[in-house]
Amino acid sequence: MATVNIAGVNIPSDKKVPYALMYIYGIGKTRAFFICKSLNIDENSRTKDLSEDQLTNIRNFIDENYKTENDLKREKSGHIISLKSIRCYRGLRHLANLPVRGQRTNSNAETRRKGII
Template identity: 30%
Template sequence: MVHILGTLLPEKQLVKFALTHFYGIGHQTAARICARAQIHDRCKIRGLTSPQITTLTAFLSSPSTAPTLPSFPLATLDYVPPRPLGAELRREIRDNIAHLRNIGSYVGRRHAQGFPVRGQRTHSNAKTARKLNRVVRYS
Protein backbone atom coordinates (compact mmCIF):
# COMPACT_ATOMS: atom_id res chain seq x y z
CA MET A 1 0.00 0.00 0.00
CA VAL A 2 1.22 3.47 -0.90
CA HIS A 3 0.32 6.58 1.10
CA ILE A 4 0.12 9.84 -0.83
CA LEU A 5 -0.97 12.88 1.18
CA GLY A 6 -2.64 10.70 3.81
CA THR A 7 -4.66 8.65 1.33
CA LEU A 8 -4.03 4.91 1.11
CA LEU A 9 -3.80 3.69 -2.49
CA PRO A 10 -4.11 -0.07 -3.21
CA GLU A 11 -1.03 -1.51 -4.93
CA LYS A 12 -2.89 -3.74 -7.37
CA GLN A 13 -5.01 -0.93 -8.80
CA LEU A 14 -4.23 1.07 -11.93
CA VAL A 15 -2.91 4.53 -11.17
CA LYS A 16 -5.65 6.32 -13.10
CA PHE A 17 -8.32 4.55 -11.02
CA ALA A 18 -6.43 4.80 -7.72
CA LEU A 19 -6.19 8.59 -8.04
CA THR A 20 -9.99 8.78 -7.83
CA HIS A 21 -9.66 7.94 -4.11
CA PHE A 22 -8.82 11.62 -3.61
CA TYR A 23 -11.84 13.82 -2.97
CA GLY A 24 -12.43 15.97 -6.04
CA ILE A 25 -10.63 13.79 -8.61
CA GLY A 26 -12.75 11.93 -11.14
CA HIS A 27 -11.77 9.66 -14.01
CA GLN A 28 -11.04 12.44 -16.50
CA THR A 29 -8.93 14.44 -14.08
CA ALA A 30 -7.03 11.31 -13.03
CA ALA A 31 -6.25 10.51 -16.67
CA ARG A 32 -4.99 14.06 -17.21
CA ILE A 33 -2.81 13.89 -14.11
CA CYS A 34 -1.33 10.58 -15.32
CA ALA A 35 -0.60 12.09 -18.73
CA ARG A 36 0.97 15.16 -17.16
CA ALA A 37 3.16 13.02 -14.89
CA GLN A 38 3.96 10.73 -17.88
CA ILE A 39 2.54 7.60 -16.28
CA HIS A 40 1.37 4.86 -18.65
CA ASP A 41 -2.33 3.96 -18.81
CA ARG A 42 -1.70 0.39 -17.67
CA CYS A 43 0.73 1.23 -14.87
CA LYS A 44 -0.29 0.00 -11.43
CA ILE A 45 0.51 1.67 -8.13
CA ARG A 46 3.15 -0.92 -7.25
CA GLY A 47 4.92 -0.18 -10.56
CA LEU A 48 5.48 3.50 -9.79
CA THR A 49 9.04 4.67 -9.29
CA SER A 50 10.10 7.04 -6.52
CA PRO A 51 10.39 10.06 -8.85
CA GLN A 52 6.87 9.38 -10.20
CA ILE A 53 5.44 9.19 -6.66
CA THR A 54 7.25 12.43 -5.80
CA THR A 55 5.84 14.09 -8.94
CA LEU A 56 2.29 12.96 -8.10
CA THR A 57 2.63 14.14 -4.51
CA ALA A 58 3.98 17.53 -5.59
CA PHE A 59 1.19 18.01 -8.12
CA LEU A 60 -1.61 16.89 -5.79
CA SER A 61 -0.40 19.00 -2.87
CA SER A 62 -0.41 22.24 -4.89
CA PRO A 63 -1.32 22.00 -8.58
CA SER A 64 -0.66 25.68 -9.25
CA THR A 65 2.95 25.58 -8.03
CA ALA A 66 3.90 22.12 -9.31
CA PRO A 67 6.94 22.17 -11.61
CA THR A 68 6.17 21.93 -15.30
CA LEU A 69 7.28 18.71 -16.92
CA PRO A 70 9.05 18.46 -20.25
CA SER A 71 6.60 18.01 -23.09
CA PHE A 72 6.73 14.73 -24.97
CA PRO A 73 4.45 13.70 -27.86
CA LEU A 74 2.98 11.07 -25.53
CA ALA A 75 1.53 13.65 -23.12
CA THR A 76 -0.22 16.41 -25.03
CA LEU A 77 -2.76 18.17 -22.84
CA ASP A 78 -4.89 21.25 -22.88
CA TYR A 79 -4.28 23.64 -20.02
CA VAL A 80 -6.49 22.81 -17.07
CA PRO A 81 -6.66 25.47 -14.35
CA PRO A 82 -5.77 24.07 -10.92
CA ARG A 83 -8.66 23.19 -8.61
CA PRO A 84 -8.62 22.64 -4.88
CA LEU A 85 -8.55 18.99 -3.75
CA GLY A 86 -9.42 17.04 -0.62
CA ALA A 87 -9.99 19.00 2.57
CA GLU A 88 -9.56 22.33 0.77
CA LEU A 89 -12.36 21.45 -1.66
CA ARG A 90 -14.63 20.29 1.16
CA ARG A 91 -13.98 23.58 2.99
CA GLU A 92 -14.80 25.58 -0.14
CA ILE A 93 -18.11 23.71 -0.64
CA ARG A 94 -19.03 24.18 3.04
CA ASP A 95 -18.24 27.90 2.79
CA ASN A 96 -20.35 28.25 -0.36
CA ILE A 97 -23.33 26.61 1.37
CA ALA A 98 -22.84 28.81 4.44
CA HIS A 99 -22.81 31.88 2.19
CA LEU A 100 -26.07 30.80 0.52
CA ARG A 101 -27.66 30.31 3.94
CA ASN A 102 -26.44 33.69 5.21
CA ILE A 103 -27.79 35.67 2.27
CA GLY A 104 -31.14 33.92 2.58
CA SER A 105 -31.35 32.54 -0.95
CA TYR A 106 -33.87 29.84 -1.87
CA VAL A 107 -31.15 27.23 -2.20
CA GLY A 108 -29.67 28.26 1.16
CA ARG A 109 -33.06 27.90 2.85
CA ARG A 110 -33.51 24.44 1.31
CA HIS A 111 -30.08 23.43 2.68
CA ALA A 112 -31.00 24.80 6.11
CA GLN A 113 -34.31 22.91 6.22
CA GLY A 114 -32.80 19.65 5.00
CA PHE A 115 -34.89 19.51 1.82
CA PRO A 116 -33.72 18.61 -1.69
CA VAL A 117 -31.95 21.57 -3.23
CA ARG A 118 -32.12 20.99 -6.98
CA GLY A 119 -35.82 20.64 -7.66
CA GLN A 120 -36.34 17.02 -6.70
CA ARG A 121 -39.66 15.72 -5.51
CA THR A 122 -40.30 15.94 -1.76
CA HIS A 123 -43.47 13.87 -1.44
CA SER A 124 -41.73 10.51 -1.42
CA ASN A 125 -38.12 10.68 -2.57
CA ALA A 126 -36.30 12.95 -0.15
CA LYS A 127 -34.47 10.31 1.92
CA THR A 128 -31.07 11.13 0.45
CA ALA A 129 -31.58 14.86 0.91
CA ARG A 130 -32.59 14.32 4.52
CA LYS A 131 -29.38 12.38 5.01
CA LEU A 132 -27.10 14.89 3.25
CA ASN A 133 -28.74 18.18 4.36
CA ARG A 134 -29.17 17.15 7.97
CA VAL A 135 -30.28 20.04 10.16
CA VAL A 136 -28.04 20.62 13.14
CA ARG A 137 -30.26 21.45 16.12
CA TYR A 138 -28.87 22.27 19.51
CA SER A 139 -31.11 21.83 22.54
Protein backbone atom coordinates in the same frame (compact mmCIF):
# COMPACT_ATOMS: atom_id res chain seq x y z
CA MET B 1 5.24 -1.11 -0.25
CA ALA B 2 1.67 -1.86 0.87
CA THR B 3 -0.02 1.49 0.31
CA VAL B 4 1.02 4.78 -1.17
CA ASN B 5 0.15 8.07 0.50
CA ILE B 6 -0.79 10.88 -1.89
CA ALA B 7 -2.55 14.07 -0.72
CA GLY B 8 -3.09 12.55 2.70
CA VAL B 9 -4.90 9.48 1.35
CA ASN B 10 -3.61 5.93 1.35
CA ILE B 11 -4.31 4.73 -2.16
CA PRO B 12 -4.22 1.00 -2.95
CA SER B 13 -1.09 -0.38 -4.51
CA ASP B 14 -2.66 -3.18 -6.52
CA LYS B 15 -4.87 -0.98 -8.72
CA LYS B 16 -3.99 0.77 -11.96
CA VAL B 17 -2.71 4.30 -11.39
CA PRO B 18 -5.69 6.36 -12.65
CA TYR B 19 -8.19 4.26 -10.72
CA ALA B 20 -6.07 4.45 -7.59
CA LEU B 21 -5.92 8.26 -7.90
CA MET B 22 -9.72 8.36 -7.90
CA TYR B 23 -9.62 7.41 -4.19
CA ILE B 24 -8.59 11.03 -3.53
CA TYR B 25 -11.58 13.32 -2.88
CA GLY B 26 -11.68 15.87 -5.70
CA ILE B 27 -10.07 13.69 -8.36
CA GLY B 28 -12.41 11.88 -10.69
CA LYS B 29 -11.85 9.72 -13.70
CA THR B 30 -11.11 12.53 -16.17
CA ARG B 31 -8.63 14.26 -13.88
CA ALA B 32 -6.91 11.00 -12.98
CA PHE B 33 -6.33 10.11 -16.63
CA PHE B 34 -5.21 13.70 -17.35
CA ILE B 35 -2.66 13.53 -14.52
CA CYS B 36 -1.24 10.28 -15.91
CA LYS B 37 -1.10 11.67 -19.43
CA SER B 38 0.56 14.95 -18.44
CA LEU B 39 3.20 13.18 -16.32
CA ASN B 40 3.85 10.49 -18.98
CA ILE B 41 2.81 7.65 -16.68
CA ASP B 42 1.47 4.51 -18.34
CA GLU B 43 -2.24 4.20 -17.54
CA ASN B 44 -1.98 0.41 -17.39
CA SER B 45 0.80 0.34 -14.80
CA ARG B 46 0.02 -0.49 -11.19
CA THR B 47 0.65 1.86 -8.30
CA LYS B 48 3.14 -0.56 -6.72
CA ASP B 49 5.26 -0.43 -9.90
CA LEU B 50 5.79 3.35 -9.74
CA SER B 51 9.19 4.69 -8.78
CA GLU B 52 9.68 7.20 -5.98
CA ASP B 53 10.35 9.94 -8.55
CA GLN B 54 7.04 9.27 -10.27
CA LEU B 55 5.19 9.29 -6.94
CA THR B 56 6.85 12.57 -6.02
CA ASN B 57 5.86 14.04 -9.40
CA ILE B 58 2.24 12.96 -8.87
CA ARG B 59 2.18 14.45 -5.35
CA ASN B 60 3.65 17.76 -6.54
CA PHE B 61 1.34 17.95 -9.58
CA ILE B 62 -1.77 17.39 -7.47
CA ASP B 63 -0.67 19.84 -4.76
CA GLU B 64 0.11 22.59 -7.29
CA ASN B 65 -2.92 22.23 -9.57
CA TYR B 66 -5.90 20.90 -7.61
CA LYS B 67 -7.72 21.39 -4.36
CA THR B 68 -8.28 18.02 -2.76
CA GLU B 69 -9.56 16.40 0.42
CA ASN B 70 -9.92 18.80 3.38
CA ASP B 71 -9.32 22.02 1.43
CA LEU B 72 -12.06 21.14 -1.04
CA LYS B 73 -14.46 19.98 1.66
CA ARG B 74 -13.85 23.18 3.66
CA GLU B 75 -14.46 25.35 0.59
CA LYS B 76 -17.64 23.44 -0.27
CA SER B 77 -19.05 23.79 3.25
CA GLY B 78 -18.10 27.48 3.24
CA HIS B 79 -20.21 28.00 0.12
CA ILE B 80 -23.17 26.29 1.77
CA ILE B 81 -22.76 28.42 4.90
CA SER B 82 -22.74 31.59 2.81
CA LEU B 83 -25.90 30.46 1.00
CA LYS B 84 -27.57 29.93 4.37
CA SER B 85 -26.42 33.29 5.72
CA ILE B 86 -27.77 35.33 2.79
CA ARG B 87 -31.06 33.42 3.09
CA CYS B 88 -31.35 32.66 -0.61
CA TYR B 89 -33.65 29.89 -1.84
CA ARG B 90 -30.91 27.26 -1.99
CA GLY B 91 -29.72 28.24 1.47
CA LEU B 92 -33.24 27.91 2.88
CA ARG B 93 -33.54 24.45 1.32
CA HIS B 94 -30.26 23.49 3.00
CA LEU B 95 -31.54 24.84 6.32
CA ALA B 96 -34.77 22.84 6.04
CA ASN B 97 -32.95 19.64 4.98
CA LEU B 98 -34.92 19.48 1.75
CA PRO B 99 -33.66 18.74 -1.78
CA VAL B 100 -31.82 21.74 -3.16
CA ARG B 101 -31.84 21.19 -6.92
CA GLY B 102 -35.53 21.17 -7.77
CA GLN B 103 -36.37 17.54 -7.12
CA ARG B 104 -39.86 16.42 -6.14
CA THR B 105 -40.62 15.97 -2.47
CA ASN B 106 -44.12 14.49 -2.64
CA SER B 107 -43.14 10.98 -3.63
CA ASN B 108 -39.32 11.09 -3.48
CA ALA B 109 -36.59 12.56 -1.28
CA GLU B 110 -37.48 10.32 1.62
CA THR B 111 -33.88 10.00 2.76
CA ARG B 112 -33.34 13.74 2.65
CA ARG B 113 -36.52 14.40 4.67
CA LYS B 114 -35.96 11.48 7.07
CA GLY B 115 -35.93 13.35 10.40
CA ILE B 116 -38.56 15.96 9.51
CA ILE B 117 -41.76 13.93 9.49
